[in-house]
Amino acid sequence: MPLTEFEHTSSSAHELRLFLPLLFISVTLTCSAHLRSSYVEAPFTLDRFRTHRRRCEVIQLGILDEPTSGVDPLARRAFWRVINRLADLGTAILVTTHYLEEAEQCNRLGFMVAGELVAEGTPTEIKSRQEGHLLEFTVDQPQRAADVLKQNLERWRVSLFGDRLHVITDEPPELGIPNTNRRLANHDIRVSSAKEVRFSLEDVFIGVVEKARQQGKVALED
Numbered sequence: 001m002p003l004t005e006f007e008h009t010s011s012s013a014h015e016l017r018l019f020l021p022l023l024f025i026s027v028t029l030t031c032s033a034h035l036r037s038s039y040v041e042a043p044f045t046l047d048r049f050r051t052h053r054r055r056c057e058v059i060q061l062g063i064l065d066e067p068t069s070g071v072d073p074l075a076r077r078a079f080w081r082v083i084n085r086l087a088d089l090g091t092a093i094l095v096t097t098h099y100l101e102e103a104e105q106c107n108r109l110g111f112m113v114a115g116e117l118v119a120e121g122t123p124t125e126i127k128s129r130q131e132g133h134l135l136e137f138t139v140d141q142p143q144r145a146a147d148v149l150k151q152n153l154e155r156w157r158v159s160l161f162g163d164r165l166h167v168i169t170d171e172p173p174e175l176g177i178p179n180t181n182r183r184l185a186n187h188d189i190r191v192s193s194a195k196e197v198r199f200s201l202e203d204v205f206i207g208v209v210e211k212a213r214q215q216g217k218v219a220l221e222d
Contacts, residue, residue, distance in 0.1 A: 145165050
């Protein structure tokens with residue numbers, strides 16, 4: 001990918017300059033004939049990037065380790081616009097992230113727990129493998145409701161999202177919703193709404209981690 005082609009696809013020169021050091025790392029680590037690493041001193045300007053870019057005309061692979069950690073939301077969006085443009089132009093990009101909404105943008109992803117790869121596939125494939133029905137309850141005492149349900153359900157089946165409670169049940173919704181409502185009502189917990197919803201990657205990941213805890217791979221929380 002010639003540099004000029006990428007520049008023409010970028011919506012702003014600021015975006016390009018913001019992520020030049022990351023792009024340069026991709027070039028030097030993957031395209032150097034002798035696989036030599038390079039140390040880049042700030043400021044890293046567009047002209048310096050063009051000079052170093054002569055070593056390689058195509059970015060074949062970019063490896064980014066949690067590149068958006070500690071970055072504000074607007075900068076994260078800009079960063080992913082750059083990643084998606086590079087991917088559209090044929091670059092293979094490996095990204096590690098702890099933001100599951102970023103993982104949704106990947107063509108393929110893997111979940112790792114305690115150094116072990118426990119799930120792999122496209123986001124749609126991983127979510128479709130989740131068994132059971134996901135029920136969402138809006139309650140007046142979310143933490144207490146979660147604690148009550150975990151007394152009779154496996155930990156991975158219950159998770160909190162603000163004032164919303166997600167419960168994975170093997171029962172169909174027409175049975176799971178009234179049964180859960182009764183359990184909560186017995187503890188004076190009021191349910192304002194209940195419905196079946198689709199699994200998100202966050203739901204799946206929480207289930208994967210909790211199952212790993214049951215197997216002793218991850219330390220239990222108090």
